[in-house]
Amino acid sequence: xxxxxxxxxxxxxxxxxxxxxxxxxxxxxxxxxxxxxxxxxxxxxxxxxxxxxxxxxxxxxxxxxxxxxxxxxxxxxxxxxxxxxxxxxxxxxxxxxxxxxxxxxxx
Amino acid sequence: xxxxxxxxxxxxxxxxxxxxxxxxxxxxxxxxxxxxxxxxxxxxxxxxxxxxxxxxxxxxxxxxxxxxxxxxxxxxxxxxxxxxxxxxxxxxxxxxxxxxxxxxxxxxxxxxxxxx
Numbered sequence: 001x002x003x004x005x006x007x008x009x010x011x012x013x014x015x016x017x018x019x020x021x022x023x024x025x026x027x028x029x030x031x032x033x034x035x036x037x038x039x040x041x042x043x044x045x046x047x048x049x050x051x052x053x054x055x056x057x058x059x060x061x062x063x064x065x066x067x068x069x070x071x072x073x074x075x076x077x078x079x080x081x082x083x084x085x086x087x088x089x090x091x092x093x094x095x096x097x098x099x100x101x102x103x104x105x106x107x
Numbered sequence: 108x109x110x111x112x113x114x115x116x117x118x119x120x121x122x123x124x125x126x127x128x129x130x131x132x133x134x135x136x137x138x139x140x141x142x143x144x145x146x147x148x149x150x151x152x153x154x155x156x157x158x159x160x161x162x163x164x165x166x167x168x169x170x171x172x173x174x175x176x177x178x179x180x181x182x183x184x185x186x187x188x189x190x191x192x193x194x195x196x197x198x199x200x201x202x203x204x205x206x207x208x209x210x211x212x213x214x215x216x217x218x219x220x221x222x223x
Binding site for chain 2: 032034036042043044045046049055087089091092094095096097098099100101
């Protein structure tokens, strides 16, 4: 199975701050990488797919990038509604696997 | 709009089975596969398997073979997952989601609690 190592596990940031979360894939997965946001008591919501494409309705302050087998999610200016848990997902090879999650809090 | 409505919470005894449902609306049911995902505090999110809603063909994560059985009823646009021989380790929130490899839409989740 492909392992997705996500970091950091938790993060505290201030409003308007730039936040970056990364996922390292254990092998080449191309651009088959998605990012999700989950808020307490809710199901995950798709933010980014294809490593860099913004899902419908997602604010443009969210962006995704790729460097080899390392993938990053960037929030350009943290807003009050952004805290939650963020997960990456590799969709290259079944079984699809998720990163361990990053808990983002407001400082 | 696309909606996946899951059945209610389940409390089950060890060794028993539960069958949870996922009713789709807002799109042509057979246009998307349905996948199932397990969420626990300790293990995070785990892919269980997917079902081809048109043919009924399935793919399972090896870890969940023998534990989960996926079926569909096209007449009611509903996907089902049966979990058998339940143990406390099966206590979790279970989600259905559209697609495979990329999950565009998710159900609200079903909490399954296994306890004697």
